[in-house]
Amino acid sequence: MIGHVDRAWGYSIRPQGLGPRLAKFRNFLTRVMIGEPVGHATKDFSDRYAVLSAELLGNLDETQPGPKPSDAELAWAWIERNDAQNYVILGDPAARLRVDRLQT
DSSP, X not given: OEEEOSOOOSTTTSOTTSOOOOHHHHHXXXXXXXXXXXXXXXXXXXXXXXXXXXXXXXXXXXXXXXXXXXXXXXXHHHHHHHXXXXXXXXXXXXXXXXXXXXXX
16 A cells, blocks of 8 residues: 555645646556556655755755745745655555456
8 A cells, every 4th residue: 555644735746836747646557557566666756755855955055046935935845845755655565466467
């Protein structure tokens, strides 16, 4: 089972000012359905968290030149980053679906 821990804000699916971002969820389902281990199939979730963490850190770095984000922008970035982080796999992350045995 894969689930979201804590309150889910929806920023993982629809970030502020953007359309729906479903690619990482589709990629996950595609990877599982082609037989990748579940833990590896969640790669896009981890990558998204890493990207958002780096962006947030850059926004908080006072030595960076240029305009600083507003408090509201920092809050949105922080919530979006936290929302992307809180996924958990319960069970064996090396488990695979036996799609080769599915009957159509």
